[in-house]
Amino acid sequence: MATEAEPAAGRTSAVRDWASGCLDEIVDDLAVLVDTETPSTDPVLLAAGAAVLTGWVLETWTGSTATTLGAGPGAVLQVDAPGSRDGTVVLLGHLDTVFEAGTVAARPFTVTDGVARGPGVFDMKAGLVVGVYAVAALDALGVARPSVRLLVNADEEVGSLGSRSSLVDAAAGAEAVLVLEPGAVAGTVKTARKGVGLWTVTATGVGAHAGLDPEAGASAVHALAALTSYLAGLADPAAGTTVNVGVLTGGTRPNVVADHARMEIDVRARTDAEAARVTAALAAWRPADPRVRIEIAGGWNRPPWSTPAPGMVARAEAVLASLGVAVDPREVGGASDGNILAAAGLPVLDGLGASGGGAHAEHEHVVVADLPVRIALLAGLIAPDGS
Template sequence: MISPLVYYCKITRCALAAMARDPRRQVTDMIEEHTLLNEIRSWVEIESPTDCTAAVNHMMDRAQATARTGGLQSRRYPGTHGYGDHVLVHAPGDDLARPGILVLSHLDTVHPPGTITHKLPFRVEGDLAYGPGIYDMKSGAMMALAAMCSLVRRGQSTPLPARQLFVSDEEIGSISSRPLIEELARGARYALVTEPARPGGEIVTGRKGTARFTMQVTGRPAHAGTHHAQGQSAIKELAQQILDLEAMTDYAQGITINVGLIQGGTGANVVPETAVAEIDMRMPDSATGLPTVNRILAAAPHNPETQVTITGGINRPGYSKDAAITALFSHAAQLAGRYGIELRDVSSGGGSDGNFTAAMGVPTLDGLGPIGAGAHTLHEHIRIPSLMPRTLLFRDLLATLA
């Protein structure tokens, strides 16, 4: 019996040899930089913050239209929990029964409506293109779709069927899309994630796990001037809880706690009755992070006259580079060399939908999108020269993985 690894290597060598013999390899096969950038611009100019369901669905409409124009078919899945729909794109004739390659992309962004008009308009300055969500991650999503369309236009079948899933809620933890991602991952041999490359062009072969919590504190309101002593401040209690939470950060273990959003009170002259904090936690893996998760969930009030309620938990398991991911990265690095790319990899503190697939044992490469910087900021941008080589790398991965 031939071993899976030997079979994988033989298939890869055959595919690479065929690609080298093909004179069309010298042509970009109808993927052109200016056309790709124009399509990316049209996607960026459709603002799609996660909590604007209609806007996200408009973006999903556009993705389906682009796929249809490129000769691909799609399926649409209704969102849940009030979030937008999800779209699965695949080649004609793919009944989704065969194990394949799952490409993961998200079309929701963090920028509020109006950012494209007032604060971060699409613009090109030298080799850089700016716009809300252009780096995280509409460019990467479009690059993968362009690669799939290129293969269909060439009439080239792939050893494994390629499917690209566009989700609507990655930026808030994939609450709606996670069941669908995991369902599709069960039929996947590989997962390729179009999150942006690290600023140096590195791709991601490991990610920390994430947890999210909401802490609600209830006190007793009172007039701050005439009855101050009768009040019990929810904000004071929350302030003490925040110090406890931040003190749980342990850099040696790779655990960080960040209280990133707080709300509370109704006026400066009122002892506040309520206060709320949103908490982010990062960890190398679930086993390492679980004791801290349990400490957070067990938080008790400093002031017994107040109530503290906390909800949440681990929402993305961590993963690290294993033998299967190492083999997949090595294959990608070999392909990248054809385009003058010296591919390097890193482990990232940020989470993505690749956390789900990797935790299920699916070899996963992440950060395959463009080079750039400024994710979630008003200087978010991509490096235009990175578009073509990384799009062609993506196409070659689809064409050779077996």
């Protein structure tokens, strides 16, 4: 058991060594989670996956309790592990993946040459494993820690629209929110994420024969083509603002002036000011032909996050240094539910899951040898002053 006199570096090394000693068990648990498919769009599989996850966490965290917040696609699993000192740390994750049912049958969980592969292994089944084992390690080594609240939703990959209010309410008052989204290398932490704005624009024009009576028509396609060019001009790479028209459809035939068109827009912004600028500019746009009517739906799915928990990056640097690993702080363009909790005024540090790469892709993977380091990092952030 660790003692008051034992330095923090010794505690961190002890956690890493403990995790290394049960690495086979860790990988086995990861295999179960990956091979339990949880597509965002399949409520039956999500419910089954939540049951598997709940049973495993309750078995691993002695004395913990579980409850479900909300219902349906927006349900949030909450597991509380009481601590031996005051305060609560939130571990934030998600169960859903972008991969459809049947993907596991085509490429189930495997480990080859120290690399784990499978749908959702990196984003973010391995992050859930890191979170659960970090708490288990602290308890196995007798390290004092605050209470830990694990929050796991099942609609993160589709925007967390149903779960965000439950997440904010359940995390209220936490001394830190540690997000189990993946890193890149052993020392990665994520210190900022851009906000994400998603809009759909629908244009309704006036149909006409493109050869016999073109002047009678008002092209919805031409209008949204002009809007595409306008939106491209709103991007400001120097400020970190990107604008992407990812979908543009409309019309019926080349000889018909299009009476309908539709586009989907993705905007990323580093600051609230940039988010507001793009929002206002989109709202102000009007088609050159007043006969074309437009409807704009959407908004900021997740706000920008640019302020990590005070002192948390330095703490991560110290923990990693004690393990001989350099900290790798990153700002990334993708958003997470950490953005939502940061906007609610909570102190957040992100990217504390597994190291690896290929999120949302067939080559998604996790570096198995880094798992004990990532578990030790998270444990050191949960209980920096434990004894």
